[in-house]
Amino acid sequence: MTESFPVRRPSGCPFDPAPEYAGYRRSEAPAKVSTPAGVDAYVISRYDDVRTLLRDSRLSSRLAPSDHVVPDADLDREVESGSILQVDGAAHKRLRRMLATEFAVKRMEALRPRVAAMVDERIDALLAAGGPVDLVQEFALPIPSLVICELLGVPYADRDEFQERSAQLVRVDGWTEDLQRASDDLNQYIVGLVLAKQAQPEDDILSRLITRGAELGTPLTLEELVTLGISLLIAGHETTANMIALSTLALLRNPAQLDLIRTDPAKVPGAVEELLRYLSVVHFGLFRYVTDELTIGSSTIDRGDYLIAALSSANRDESVFGDPDRLDLERDAAAHVAFGFGPHQCIGQQLARLELQEVFTRLFARIPTLRLAVPFEEIGYRENTLVYGVTALPVTWDAPI
Numbered sequence: 580m581t582e583s584f585p586v587r588r589p590s591g592c593p594f595d596p597a598p599e600y601a602g603y604r605r606s607e608a609p610a611k612v613s614t615p616a617g618v619d620a621y622v623i624s625r626y627d628d629v630r631t632l633l634r635d636s637r638l639s640s641r642l643a644p645s646d647h648v649v650p651d652a653d654l655d656r657e658v659e660s661g662s663i664l665q666v667d668g669a670a671h672k673r674l675r676r677m678l679a680t681e682f683a684v685k686r687m688e689a690l691r692p693r694v695a696a697m698v699d700e701r702i703d704a705l706l707a708a709g710g711p712v713d714l715v716q717e718f719a720l721p722i723p724s725l726v727i728c729e730l731l732g733v734p735y736a737d738r739d740e741f742q743e744r745s746a747q748l749v750r751v752d753g754w755t756e757d758l759q760r761a762s763d764d765l766n767q768y769i770v771g772l773v774l775a776k777q778a779q780p781e782d783d784i785l786s787r788l789i790t791r792g793a794e795l796g797t798p799l800t801l802e803e804l805v806t807l808g809i810s811l812l813i814a815g816h817e818t819t820a821n822m823i824a825l826s827t828l829a830l831l832r833n834p835a836q837l838d839l840i841r842t843d844p845a846k847v848p849g850a851v852e853e854l855l856r857y858l859s860v861v862h863f864g865l866f867r868y869v870t871d872e873l874t875i876g877s878s879t880i881d882r883g884d885y886l887i888a889a890l891s892s893a894n895r896d897e898s899v900f901g902d903p904d905r906l907d908l909e910r911d912a913a914a915h916v917a918f919g920f921g922p923h924q925c926i927g928q929q930l931a932r933l934e935l936q937e938v939f940t941r942l943f944a945r946i947p948t949l950r951l952a953v954p955f956e957e958i959g960y961r962e963n964t965l966v967y968g969v970t971a972l973p974v975t976w977d978a979p980i
């Protein structure tokens with residue numbers, strides 16, 4: 580039988596994935612579902628299968644429309660060149676290699692003091708404004724956006740406008756004219772930015788991509804550079820912002836767990852891995868097209884079929900993570916697949932970790948009485964967007980005496 584996808588979360592527990600996944604993991608054959616865009620797909624729900632398949636070269640990202648969960652999506656839309664998430668094989672390797680050194684651990688670690696300063700500046704602003712505030716608008720959305728401005732080399736004078744547009748782009752539930760306008764404006768802005776860097780390279784990713792491409796004899800085209808810039812913005816902004824806000828809510832709901840990191844900041848890096856596992860914000864999973872017949876257990880999947888690698892289910896697989904539905908900040912969760920797996924595994928993961936670590940080291944230390952400003956039951960969730968999170972997070976705290 581073909582079920583509807585996405586399957587829904589249990590009412591009352593916004594952190595748990597749909598209960599159907601546990602049944603899917605136990606079932607011999609993968610469940611067949613139909614997405615809102617009208618595509619039938621097999622759900623890969625077990626941890627081992629998800630990892631095995633995401634590295635299988637018979638799966639294509641290029642032929643898998645990213646909007647499969649958006650009703651009425653234009654699934655035949657052409658993939659823009661430079662869209663790293665939606666290319667396969669050699670074309671993907673070329674883009675990935677260009678970006679890899681930019682996101683290497685060492686380069687990211689060098690950014691840590693800047694990220695820490697940005698987090699502190701936003702906390703200063705919260706404290707100056709006083710509660711209650713919406714933590715999504717005032718904290719979670721600006722931080723990753725500021726970090727991406729830094730990476731792309733967006734001039735300081737343009738950062739407020741850049742942030743406003745990119746926040747618009749990642750906030751909405753579905754495609755609207757406003758969103759189209761924000762997207763066109765941002766695109767236009769990045770075109771100008773790339774042209775400026777081409778004329779006068781500086782110390783940032785776009786400039787280095789321009790120079791490196793020329794040195795390697797395979798220069799990136801203007802379209803590729805613009806699409807890469809936008810891809811970094813979208814992939815790095817929405818995911819990290821939602822992780823910041825949703826993790827804060829999960830920690831406030833689990834005060835004993837929160838105390839663990841409050842009293843021992845050395846536990847923050849491990850806690851971040853557990854939050855990534857537990858919350859799995861890329862909650863619908865990863866969509867792929869099958870280019871050649873393959874088998875999963877005793878089931879055969881034909882060429883031309885689609886798969887959904889259900890990251891949120893794999894991260895709750897009881898054969899890998901004991902008592903998987905419990906948030907346990909002291910467990911070893913490092914093997915989670917919240918960043919995906921295989922050739923497209925998140926290239927920004929070290930940066931995301933660093934941002935989350937700096938946030939959770941500082942936020943609760945500097946605002947120890949941080950709490951929800953509304954009853955938990957009134958919090959709204961982004962159920963229909965590709966990245967899960969809260970729609971707003973009203974918080975408050977005691978003013979210093």
Ligand code: HEM
Binds near residue numbers: 818861
């Ligand atoms: C908590 C935050 C983040 C999460 C949960 C996350 C999750 C993911 C996942 C699941 C993928 C795999 C997509 C696929 O296989 O189709 C991915 C890819 C990617 N991510 Fe992230 N991401 C995060 C932060 C970031 C940041 C901060 C950046 C950069 C600024 C970034 C840039 C990218 C890019 C460029 C790709 C595509 C890589 C490729 O196709 O080779 N991400 N991310």
